[in-house]
Amino acid sequence: MTLALYGHPFSSYTQKVLIALYENATPFEFRMLDGSEPHASEFEALWPIKRFPILVDEGRTILESTIVIEYLGLHHPGPVPFIPADADEALETRKLDRFFDNYVAIPMQKIVFDTIRPADVRDSYGVGEARATLDRAYGWLDDTMTNREWAAGGAFSLADCAAAPSLFYADWVHRIAPSFGHVRAYRKRLLARPSFARAVDEARPYRKLFPLGAPDRD
Ligand SMILES: N[C@@H](CCC(=O)N[C@@H](CS)C(=O)NCC(=O)O)C(=O)O
Numbered sequence: 001m002t003l004a005l006y007g008h009p010f011s012s013y014t015q016k017v018l019i020a021l022y023e024n025a026t027p028f029e030f031r032m033l034d035g036s037e038p039h040a041s042e043f044e045a046l047w048p049i050k051r052f053p054i055l056v057d058e059g060r061t062i063l064e065s066t067i068v069i070e071y072l073g074l075h076h077p078g079p080v081p082f083i084p085a086d087a088d089e090a091l092e093t094r095k096l097d098r099f100f101d102n103y104v105a106i107p108m109q110k111i112v113f114d115t116i117r118p119a120d121v122r123d124s125y126g127v128g129e130a131r132a133t134l135d136r137a138y139g140w141l142d143d144t145m146t147n148r149e150w151a152a153g154g155a156f157s158l159a160d161c162a163a164a165p166s167l168f169y170a171d172w173v174h175r176i177a178p179s180f181g182h183v184r185a186y187r188k189r190l191l192a193r194p195s196f197a198r199a200v201d202e203a204r205p206y207r208k209l210f211p212l213g214a215p216d217r218d
Pocket of ligand 1: 011012013014050051052053063064065066
């Protein structure tokens with residue numbers, strides 16, 4: 001049995017799933033999406049939407065990073081359960097996962113993708129909205145993290161897998177202000193977590209690809 005993950009080490013959603021795989025030392029084969037064949041064609045045939053990562057497990061294709069992590073918990077469990085057994089805690093975990101994807105990662109991507117558009121079709125209004133969303137998200141998260149070590153309030157979970165790369169890159173494109181001390185401290189804790197530290201290190205060679213220019217830190 002071989003799990004195959006199609007993705008790219010510098011991609012935030014790929015890192016979200018890599019964290020989960022590394023947390024439980026789950027064996028898998030990494031299929032690099034850098035435009036080269038045969039992975040490019042295989043990936044497009046499996047998921048015409050062409051958003052990565054995707055996981056393939058013995059012919060079954062699992063789409064969407066959150067679903068991949070839920071799938072790993074169900075079919076390839078390890079010591080770290082990404083969804084708590086308690087139903088209410090599970091809801092909180094899924095809520096925070098949605099928060100990081102929808103209100104941190106998506107506005108962060110909006111800002112990044114806008115810079116690689118041709119200059120005459122840039123969307124400065126949309127980028128302004130994305131920056132405002134990030135400010136509101138940082139504020140809400142700062143309150144939420146006041147007494148929390150990990151995002152959902154209990155152990156390390158799916159929500160932290162989502163948080164780590166989204167806050168990592170969001171801070172690069174729209175700095176988390178010093179007034180959001182709980183968010184900054186949480187981002188630091190995530191960077192110190194071995195699973196995410198490994199993903200960050202593996203992505204270092206690609207920093208020159210960052211369209212806004214990677215800052216000289218982290
Ligand atoms: N909702 C998707 C989002 C995945 C996503 O946006 N992936 C980015 C890489 S981080 C991507 O595929 N970008 C390529 C593109 O937009 O063409 C998930 O959770 O897996």
